[in-house]
Amino acid sequence: MLTRRYPISITEAQAKINQVALPTKTETIPVTEANHRVLAETVTAPFAYPHFRRSGVDGFAIRHEDDHDYPHEFKVVGNIPAGSTFHQPLGKDEAVRIMTGADVPSDAGVVVMLEKTRELADNRINIVVPEKHSNITEIGEEYQTADVLIEKDTELNPGGLAGLTALGVQTVTVYRQPRVAVITTGSELMAPGEPVQEGKIYNSNGVQIPYLVRENGGVVTNVEQLVDDNALLQASLTKAIAENDIVITDGGVSVGDYDFIGDTARQADELLFNKIKQRPGSVTTAFVQDNTLIMALSGNPGACFTAFYLYVEPLLRRFVHQPSRIKKVQSHLAAPYHKTNGFDRILRATFTEDHGQYATYPNGPDRSGALSNLQTTTCLIKIPHSNRPIELNAEVETWLLPFK
Helix, strand or coil, rough: CCCCCCEECCHHHHHHCCCCCCCCEEEEHHHHHHHCCEECCCCECCCCCCCEEEECCCCCCHEEEEEEEEEEEEEEEECCCCCCCCCCCCCCEEEEEEEECCCCCCCCCCCEEHHHHCCCCCCCEHHHHHHHCCCEEECCCCCCCCCECCCCCCCCCCCHHHHHHCCCCCCCEEECCCEEEEEEECCCCCCCCCCCCCCCCCCCHHHHHHHHHCCCCCCEEEEEEEEHHHHHHHHHHHHHHHCCCEEEEECCCCCCCCCCCHHHHCEEEEEEEECCCCCCCCCCCCEECCCCEEECCCCCCCHHHHHHHHHHHHHHHHHHCCCCCCCEEEEECCCEECEECCCCEEEEEEEEEEEEEEEECCCCCCCCCCCCCCCCCCCCEECEEEEEEECCCEEEEEEEECCC
């Protein structure tokens, strides 16, 4: 067990989290509740689709042997709206009116579009020109019975749900989303709605973290706001660890008198790390207790935001067998950066893309507690530790953020 702070690189910290074994848990849910859930089992077609010969146009169905010598006069002997059937045999030069999506009679060989016909008296029509195609979707043309509809490990979307529903699939087996408890700490925190008090701040991370978790596929089971009291913290942690897959805390991870999370991490079953060579968020800590991963983030909103995307988002995605939505690229810095850094500096930034080339623009203040740029940040860029300023157009490691 680590007993003191040994700073490791961002890459090493990400690797340590990635090496934590995660349970694979599944559940069967209605298709109507499965949007953006990830399939744990491949879904196959229970029957051929379409399961009847389907008209692709509004028009008239005729026999294949009558499809010649145009213009050609036909007698209309029936009408087939969508959802209806027509089982009367078609005779020579007989047609049946049919709507898009309706069941085509078994002895019809072509559906002529309405636009290519002229109505005559006494239930007769004149088909003026022939069709190039049958305008009939045959049975099983899209899927045969047992064909794969959607593969395992696919994240479902509304189009996929429509396809499953069309094949009569009512339930799917998906990976269970990770259950996440959020514990925010600090006697300086005020809850929303409290009057402004000198020396205190509103609990912005109590809003930010749960929404980041939900946006990236986790289920937030509980959000707590605690004063700086170790007994309260330990009781909340014990309960949260027993009931969740991940616990996210903020605050209390530095070296102050009330930074109780740091002490808890050092006494845990496994301390993954408790210091990272980065600014902001160097105090970001990760440990495992009773097979539950605890991510202890900085209480500063900017540092919390940064660490969430670097370490928590990929973890949430891995729970449901999906890669991170964050796209890692190289970009060119569109403004020089004059500060020197003992640790790598992670800047909140924006980017533009032109023919696969990315330019990044530092987005306002880079202080740990700054939050004025959180709304508009679309990427993170790494300024390597150096005792020299970074020049304009320098190539920098960049993470393009999802949902931005």
